[in-house]
Amino acid sequence: MxxxxxxxxxxxxxxxxxxxxxxxxxxxxxxxxxxxxxxxxxxxxxxxxxxxDLLNALLGVIPDRSDEVKSVLARDRHTGEELRLSVKKSSLTESRVISRQREGAGVRMEMSFPNREAMKLWLAEQQANGIDVTPLHKPEEHPYFLGEVHHQSHxxxxxxxxxxxxxxxxxxxxxxxxxxxxxxxxxxxxxxxxxxxxxxxxxxxxxxxxxxxxxxxxxxxxxxxxxxxxxxxxxxxxxxxxxxxxxxxxxxxxxxxxxxxxxxxxxxxxxxxxxxxxxxxxxxxxxxxxxxxxxxxxxxxxxxxxxxxxxxxxxxxxxxxxxxxxxxxxxxxxxxxLANNTQEAPFTDLIRRIEAYSLAKVAAKMHVELAAYSTLSSVEGDLLIARVVDEQAQRVFNMVRWLLRDYKPRLPTDLLPALGPSIDSMMARDPNSANGLSPMANATLTLAKGALVTQIREDIKAGRLDQRRLEALMGEGPGAAVIGEIILTPVVAALAG
Ligand SMILES: [Zn+2]
Structure with missing residues (x-):
């Protein structure tokens, strides 16, 4: 049979x-x-x-007969640019010009490429067209910060x-x-x-x-x-x-x-x-x-x-x-x-569980990396914490946005016209910058990372930095409180004044 x-x-x-x-x-x-x-x-x-696709990409599912984790194409809601997302990284799929200005007989350009191969390809193309390109400095690798990503899937x-x-x-x-x-x-x-x-x-x-x-x-x-x-x-x-x-x-x-x-x-x-x-x-x-x-x-x-x-x-x-x-x-x-919105519920619940899973994974990784702190000088130790936090910069930026969005509607309505725009500017994105953030958002992100570094150092010294504490700092209320104390200080001062 x-x-x-x-x-x-x-x-x-x-x-x-x-x-x-x-x-x-x-x-x-x-x-x-x-x-x-x-x-x-x-x-x-x-x-x-x-x-x-999206769920598999978030979880890092590896399709059989492939070494690459699942990735998905999505669009940045703010810039409309195409992105490839996976649990490992997010990257732009296209090369783009950040700035372009005449300089002497030539043009000075600042460019961004999804990867080194794309950059080499672009350089070769220019050469083939008889255009001389002189790199002004070595290429730098930047993370690109995501705003809300739009992925349509029915x-x-x-x-x-x-x-x-x-x-x-x-x-x-x-x-x-x-x-x-x-x-x-x-x-x-x-x-x-x-x-x-x-x-x-x-x-x-x-x-x-x-x-x-x-x-x-x-x-x-x-x-x-x-x-x-x-x-x-x-x-x-x-x-x-x-x-x-x-x-x-x-x-x-x-x-x-x-x-x-x-x-x-x-x-x-x-x-x-x-x-x-x-x-x-x-x-x-x-x-x-x-x-x-x-x-x-x-x-x-x-x-x-x-x-x-x-x-x-x-x-x-x-x-x-x-x-x-x-x-x-x-x-x-x-x-x-559909009528009572329960169709969304399994998805919302699933995404929430995936997020908790990924936060726990990140915290576990950070915990392992930070174990070296006790063997280092205080300067080296601080550098270690800063590097480990910087690797999670997108996550920190997400917390900044979450915090500011939560805070804004709670402002007294008479102060909203004055303070609303400055709160918005603290998380504003700029498609023309190398990492996708406006100068103000970059400054806010730097403050937020600094606040977390300080807190993590204190927690290590007090002997209370375990994996659970790292989860709380990198994606939950305690982390948001640490960040909020720093980045909302000017806003709070304005309120008091
Ligand atoms: Zn058959």
Whole structure:
């Protein structure tokens, strides 16, 4: 039975990832699809991976068969410039001119490049055009400070749900090879094939609206509609905004979970998928026609594990507790969630958890680096603290903005016209400066970093600088208080005067 493709019955053996590689899956299985049908789902998976890009980039998920952590293209809301973001760094994707002025017979320019390669390329281009370029000083590397970054990603939609259905179907085929080939889930397979065909056509997932729609798209959509007839015209997969309480928490922080199973009571073949332990889906594959034993298989997947064997944890049970109930209106859950804004809640909650995770990681790293303080002279020790804090300059700038934004609305309304603009200038960005900040914001940032350095030195000397204290200083109220005391002093003085 095994070793045949669950779609066409021909020999399987494509060795596809059971959980998509682009989402951090590390395991392959050669017994589920033939090469043709494995490839047929590629575009659908790509759509889901694109939708989850930002979350994967924030977490530092490494796609399988790649050494680079996930990065995502975004736009700086203030300057409109394109940025590439990942957990490791943010960088501009394009070279730009910061200033340009005539000087003698030439032009003096200040330039910024995303990296050294881009700079060399630009220099070579100028030379090829017969333009003499003399570097006036060695290139300097600056961090570029981000304001609010705008990343548009539409999660879900027919293609996103289709991809969720395909991923879970692959797990069903792995855990229940005979059931997957029994014909009992053939309508479900026809549906995933039909949505995959739509996704393969340009504009099928609604991504490219420029140009005329591909004429093949209409036919593919009709095939999809026909594939949904056995499901009364509704998609057999849905958002689950009210998931049952987990009897067992996910084995991994930010782990994904797939549950597939069958209930002997009525033959229901069910599936669930939870992404990052936060975004939940349910689906019904069909009904078992022959007698079956109740069984469920749950697989937890760690998207941040570098390799097997500690990347997954599988648990089998003889229970159908995870069986599903299809919503009477497939979009009812989504509509209600949109209406009372609960659709945002899992995302907001997830982003908050990711931020806490990244703060803890930063604090742990700083704690290790600062351990050398006790072995250094006081001058060297101060340099060490300054360097360690400077490495987190973006984080400090975020705290400055958070603090000022929180403070501004609390000013007495009669003082707002006078003090509002100076508060704004303390966090103002300047797209023409090398690091993206205005001179005033740079000065504020320097003050803020200095305040943190002083506090960290005091804490080390008092023996109270542990990792938890560093978390508090680098991203929570205590750090904001330390910064606020320094940068708000002029404002407070103005208030008193
Ligand atoms: Zn096949």
């Amino acid at each position: 095994a070793n045949t493709c669950i779609v066409c019955g021909q020999a399987a053996g494509s060795g596809e990832h059971v959980f998509p590689a682009s989402l951090g899956g590390r395991r392959t299985n050669k017994n589920i699809y033939c090469t043709k049908h494995d490839n047929s789902y590629a575009r659908l998976v790509e759509e889901l991976a694109n939708q989850l 999660f879900g939609g027919p293609c996103g749900l289709g991809a969720v259905a395909y991923v879970t179907q692959t797990f069903l085929a792995q855990a229940f090879p005979e059931l997957a080939r029994s014909g009992d889930i053939e309508n479900f397979i026809a549906y995933t094939q039909a949505i995959a065909a739509v996704a393969r056509i340009r504009g099928g997932c609604g991504a490219h609206t420029d140009g005329a729609p591909d004429p093949k798209l209409e036919a593919a959509r009709q095939t999809l509609e026909a594939a949904l007839v056995p499901f009364a015209g509704k998609m057999p997969v849905w958002w689950d905004f009210d998931p049952q309480p987990e009897t067992r928490p996910n084995a991994f922080e930010f782990g994904h979970r797939v549950t597939v199973g069958v209930d002997a009571e009525d033959g229901q073949i069910f599936g669930r998928l939870s992404l990052f332990s936060s975004i939940h889906f349910g689906m019904c594959f069909g009904t078992a026609s022959a007698a079956v034993e109740t069984k469920a298989v749950t697989v937890d997947i760690d998207p941040m594990a570098a390799h097997p064997p500690d990347d997954i944890q599988t648990v089998q049970s003889a229970s159908a507790i995870a069986r599903v109930t299809a919503p009477t209106q497939p979009t009812a859950g989504l509509a209600a969630a």
